[in-house]
Each structure stands twice: as C-alpha cells, then as structure tokens.
Amino acid sequence: MLYLIDEPMAEIGLRTAAGDPDAHVVLIQDGVYLTPDVDAQVSAVARDVSVRGVDLPPDVEPISYDRVVELLVEQEVKSFV
Amino acid sequence: MLYLIDEPMAEIGLRTAAGDPDAHVVLIQDGVYLTPDVDAQVSAVARDVSVRGVDLPPDVEPISYDRVVELLVEQEVKSFV
C-alpha cells in the first residue's frame, strides 16, 4: 500500500504505515522535511524536495508526480495530506 | 505586557512571555488547551474555554473579551494568534 504523508497528518499517517509490512511511504509537500523512522520503502516527491532545498537521506528516493500516479494505480493508496 | 497566545504560535509566544517579569498571558482560541509552564499570571478567554468544555486549572482565570480589551488598553500587547 502507498501512503502519501504530509506533516499535519504525519502522526496518524506514519502510525498507520508502520503496521503494514508492504508499506511504501511517499513524503509530499512539507512532509519532505520529515525523517520518518519506519521500516518501509520511503520516497519523496522530487519537486517538493527541490523547491525546498532539502537534502534527502541516501535511502529516500526522489520521485516524480508521474511515478506517484503509476504507483497509486498499481496498488491501493491512503492519503494523509 | 499582555501576551495573547494560541497554539500555532505558542512556541515563540510562551518563550517571549517567559522573559518578562510582568507578563500576563491570555490563552485564546485553541490556546485554552495549553497548560503553559510560565511564571506569570495566566488567564483564558472564557468563551473559548466554555465552548470547548475545557476544565481550567485553578490558577488560570477565565476572562471576557471586554476584559481583554481593558487589559490591552492598560498595557502593551503582543499577539501570538
């Protein structure tokens, strides 16, 4: 399952993703400032990262909106934005 | 000095009030959910308290908007709302 996570809903969003062994977390909007401590694949929307000048940790992959749409068609999505 | 404090600006607001020996903190809007740890007189806007059903600690006095206006005319005011 894909989890779109921004800061205001990170509390419930990250807690929900943490219970899913197949979680793929996508940080979006101000969510790219987060450094989530989850045992899951973590990506971040590239445009939101670059405009904020955020340095992503090496294990967080920047992805395009096109890729987000591909991912959310391939699997279910829960939005916390 | 009067300090009007709501939750979103409580971080800078309470820190600013803490350095003022004559501070009078007025909790307003969602600020009435706060339990500030400051060495100052603390009041809370009565309407904001009652509609939220918040039980104020005994040392926090509920006050009316009329009283807030009296206080902010008597002394300088800084708003963190």
Add this chain to the structure above:
Amino acid sequence: MAYIGFLLTGGPFDSERWRTAYELGRAALDAGHEVMYFHYLDGALVPVADQSFPDCSDSGLYDEMPTAKFQELVADGAEVICCGLCVDARGIDADADYPDGVEVGLLPDLADILGEADRVVSL
C-alpha cells in the same frame, strides 16, 4: 479613548481568527475605542457579501455569517480596509462583492495604522 488596529490574515471558515477579531472589535467599540481593521491574505474573504449557510445553529459559530458580523462593526463605527492585491488574487470583485463601508486599500494604509494606533493586534 484608544485607537486599536487589527491585522486580520485568517479566512472565514478555516480558523477562528476572524471571530476573535470581531469579538475584540465589538468589545473595543462598546468601550468607546476607535477600531480599524486591515484585512490581508484570506482575511480579504471575510467581508464578502451573500455568504449563507442553511443549517447553522442559532447557538453556534455560524449564527451569523462573517460578513454580517463585520457589517455590524462598520455600522457601529469601525473602519474596514481590505488589501487590494489580496482581493485581486482571490478573484474578488470589490465593487460587486463587498458591502457598503468595506474599503479597498494598500499596504501604506497598514503602515499608517502602525504609525497611529495605540495598540495593534495581529490575528
């Protein structure tokens, strides 16, 4: 008598700041003070006329709509100036959308309020 200026940046439905601005202005007018509002950012949406909400509670926040509350204040002597850039950004047609007494201004009006007001409350 004191001159109390308000900067209102909060919109009508997303925060309580317009309501607090109204209540403090109401109390200030009742106490004989001079009251001036500068509506900036989404604050420019607060006085837009013809707001209506069918099932609002008489006891609730929306017993009257934000524009009605500010029209009361204007009738009782408060001045209300909305930032023209913010008005244009939001597609508000000031002539058609604002009630009488709500003026459109610019930042020099805010600068004047800061220079002249005894107290300024930013909401």
Add this chain to the structure above:
Amino acid sequence: MAYIGFLLTGGPFDSERWRTAYELGRAALDAGHEVMYFHYLDGALVPVADQSFPDCSDSGLYDEMPTAKFQELVADGAEVICCGLCVDARGIDADADYPDGVEVGLLPDLADILGEADRVVSL
C-alpha cells in the same frame, strides 16, 4: 485505465494541496486515466475566475493562478464538481464566478465518486 477521484478541501493560497491535486491530476490525465475532482470547503475557492497576482514569478508557485490550472485540466478531460453548500457559504456566485466546465454538485456526487473510483486521494 483507472478512475482516480480527488477530494480537495484546501484553498488556493493557504496550502499547497490544490497544487498537489493539480499535479497528480495532470500526471493521471497524461497517463490516460479518468480524473474527477470534488472540491469541498475552501477547495470551492480554487476555481474562482479572474484571480490575478501582478508580480508573481515565472518560476514560482504562481506562474499561473489556481483557476487557470484547473481550467487546463477541464480542457483536457477532467471533471470538476464543487460542493454547492460550500459555494453558498463563501458568497461565491457560481454562474458568474466559475469558468465553463466547473460544475456545482452535492454530497451524493462525492458518494458516487467513492463508489465508482478505483482510487481516491484526499487532499
């Protein structure tokens, strides 16, 4: 082809959610998917016509105004429905203020989107 529904509750200047809704809808249309928006709460302010901001940067968020972005989506096949109660609450005159292709609906439209869409993204 998938059917992707968006619930947009964020307004045009107070959060980035309208922009994210645009970008995801843009990408979905480009990939051949069906795209439907339900604008609720301040989301109803997003498509209001005649938004203008004089000195916005070509490279910035406001290279085009929110309404222009959503008019592009409509032209490319997205459907946009705004909640009528939210429209009325904000003093929006739908006939005069919304561009062609932006419809006014009610919550049963949102219920239908939930029933029919393969994916729903709430923003």
Add this chain to the structure above:
Amino acid sequence: MKRDVVVMLTRAPYGRVHVPEGLRAARGVAAGFDLHDVTVVFTQDGVYGAREAVDRDALNMTGHVADLVEQDGTMVADAAAMAARDVDEADIADDVAVWPGDRVAARIRDADHTLDF
C-alpha cells in the same frame, strides 16, 4: 459499488468547519446511492471533538451525528491520539467508541477509501 469508507477528523473542533463539515460529508456519503459503510475516526487534535464536554449544538454537529447514526455509521476515537493529548476515555462521549491506536490504524488500512478533514 458499496465501499468501506473511513472519514478521519484530524483538527481541533472549534473555529474551523472541518469537524462539522467532515461529519456532514460522512453522513452524506453513508446516505448516497451505494449506502457506503462509513466509520468516522476522531484522531490527532480531532479527539477534542469527541469529548462529552463539547457543545455539539454550537459546533453544528448534532444533526449530522443523528443522520450518520441513522445510516448505521459509527464513530471511533483514537486512544493513541487521546493519550498524547491527555484526554481520558471517561471524557469521550457515549456514542463514540474508544479504540486502541493499532486497531484504528488497521481499520484505516483496511478501508477501501479514506477521506480526511
């Protein structure tokens, strides 16, 4: 198609329309053609709105809650969010069930669609 829908109320209830208007959306969705199953979850600062002490009339909640219940919708408060805000189970209104945080998270994961306000 009938769906299993979770509506998350995440914001403090007063001064903004998100709690009452989120409830309006929840009951509207529950009453639609497909009669979706709707669970309303009070989480994050939304748990303040699940308290007994809140004046539901003043928040325009009463009618929406009655309609939601009539459509067999349910209301749940997130105990993990309550604990973070020092809200006790005894503070929660009788018509709102208190669920542990992991049960809330599982419910959200299992939903067909979620909406948030």
Add this chain to the structure above:
Amino acid sequence: MKRDVVVMLTRAPYGRVHVPEGLRAARGVAAGFDLHDVTVVFTQDGVYGAREAVDRDALNMTGHVADLVEQDGTMVADAAAMAARDVDEADIADDVAVWPGDRVAARIRDADHTLDF
C-alpha cells in the same frame, strides 16, 4: 509616528503565501509615510524560509527582500527555532542574521508593534 515594528514569519515557506506576503507587508510598512523600523524574524517553521537552499525566486521572495533591505529593514533567524528543527547556522542565507532565542524574544518584547504571518 515612526514605530519599531517586528514582523514574525512563522510558517514553512512553500505552498502558502505567508512568507512572501509577510515580506511584502514588511517592506510596505518600512516604505510607508512614517518609514517604520522593521525587523523580520524567521521563527518556528518560518526558519526553513531563511535557509540558503531555498529558491527565493520560486517563492516570490527576491523582490520583497531587495526592497526591504533598501528601506534598511533587517532579517533575523531564531536560533532556538532552528535548533528544534535541526537547521544549522551554516544553512542560513548570508543576508539573514542568526540570533540566540533570548535575543529574539527580547527584540519582540521591545517592539512597538508586531505582525505575524
């Protein structure tokens, strides 16, 4: 009357207009008839907007900052808010001074008026 004005920028800079429009207000106030003294304070999540890495053009900040500096306005970042967000002094743009949290608080207390965005 010429006043000593502090403008607080408290929100993360992207996706909402508060940082650029707060700067517009700051320079507008500094350029008014009274030529108020204006100090812009980046605090709370606003400190993200004081970072060198931010694209000021994309945030419509550039022109407002130039006008503010021309009016002798100053820009300050709150080190206490930076520390809470793991933002280092080296990350802050050259035209923004970094002040300790207590100096920022004292500056706010001493202002004739404050505005916040």
